Amino acid sequence: MQVSDWDDLLGTAAAEVLETMFFTAAYPLAEPAESTAGPRVAAHLDFAGTPAGALTLSVSEPAVRVLAANFLAPDEDGPVPASQLGSVVCELANMICGALLSHVNSDALFCLSSPELLPDGAAPPPGRPTRSLTLGEEMEGDAEDGAIDLWLALEPHAG
Amino acid sequence: MAFRVLIVDDSPVMRTFIRRIIALSGMEAAELLEASNGLEALNLLQTQWVDVVLTDINMPVMDGAELMRRLAADETLKTLPVVVVSTDGTAHRVEQMLGLGARGYVKKPFQPETLREELERVLGGAYAS
Numbered sequence: 001m002q003v004s005d006w007d008d009l010l011g012t013a014a015a016e017v018l019e020t021m022f023f024t025a026a027y028p029l030a031e032p033a034e035s036t037a038g039p040r041v042a043a044h045l046d047f048a049g050t051p052a053g054a055l056t057l058s059v060s061e062p063a064v065r066v067l068a069a070n071f072l073a074p075d076e077d078g079p080v081p082a083s084q085l086g087s088v089v090c091e092l093a094n095m096i097c098g099a100l101l102s103h104v105n106s107d108a109l110f111c112l113s114s115p116e117l118l119p120d121g122a123a124p125p126p127g128r129p130t131r132s133l134t135l136g137e138e139m140e141g142d143a144e145d146g147a148i149d150l151w152l153a154l155e156p157h158a159g
Numbered sequence: 160m161a162f163r164v165l166i167v168d169d170s171p172v173m174r175t176f177i178r179r180i181i182a183l184s185g186m187e188a189a190e191l192l193e194a195s196n197g198l199e200a201l202n203l204l205q206t207q208w209v210d211v212v213l214t215d216i217n218m219p220v221m222d223g224a225e226l227m228r229r230l231a232a233d234e235t236l237k238t239l240p241v242v243v244v245s246t247d248g249t250a251h252r253v254e255q256m257l258g259l260g261a262r263g264y265v266k267k268p269f270q271p272e273t274l275r276e277e278l279e280r281v282l283g284g285a286y287a288s
Contacts, residue, residue: 020269021268071172084172087170087171091173094170095246097246098247099268102247108251109249114217
């Protein structure tokens with residue numbers, strides 16, 4: 001499988017998870033974002049198998065609030081507590097990775113690590129994201145407010 | 160008819176999401192219990208009866224596969240229906256968990272109605288409103 005196929009599947013898997021579990025339409029950008037500025041919530045997980053690799057997810061803080069509200073449907077009293085935003089991003093990363101690997105090869109056995117929340121201000125992986133998506137209609141303000149960026153790293157023997 | 164569901168997942172937000180989906184499914188009469196790993200679930204099942212267990216696989220302390228083995232080895236719990244809810248939808252993993260005795264398998268991401276249908280199937284449909 002070509003690397004570009006993985007990249008395409010990553011975008012597909014992310015959009016599928018966002019639509020199905022977060023009731024949110026997300027639109028893959030034709031080109032990955034050039035910058036990932038602004039407040040972010042990010043998570044990382046590794047997976048073992050053939051191939052092995054790692055996935056990093058970085059979501060703008062305004063987008064996390066939208067996703068968390070859709071996912072958890074909190075009481076009308078207020079927004080999702082800040083303490084839960086990181087958990088939502090970790091779960092999103094977990095599901096995107098699982099969906100990606102299920103698409104890639106349904107006969108293989110993969111093991112996913114538990115997603116880890118990256119500390120505030122942690123540098124993103126080097127280079128531009130593998131895939132970038134944006135939340136469209138639900139976001140107000142700048143386009144960057146809806147940013148969702150994904151970095152996929154595969155071990156070299158991926159075929 | 161009221162029924163009792165034990166949700167086993169190390170992610171509190173996923174447990175909340177599953178609670179929400181079950182409520183949305185029209186099964187509001189359900190009583191929902193929670194555990195954050197297999198060992199916690201086993202301890203809870205020593206004192207509380209449930210009609211079905213929904214469990215993740217990848218959890219700290221005791222994962223879903225070991226939970227299945229422990230349930231199968233327990234005379235009083237071996238007939239308890241278990242549905243796996245996991246991000247891992249690979250054929251190998253599904254086969255493994257069904258081989259350990261899981262009655263159903265729901266792959267994340269899932270449509271809300273998929274979880275409802277699986278619960279109805281496992282519970283025999285009598286519990287659905």
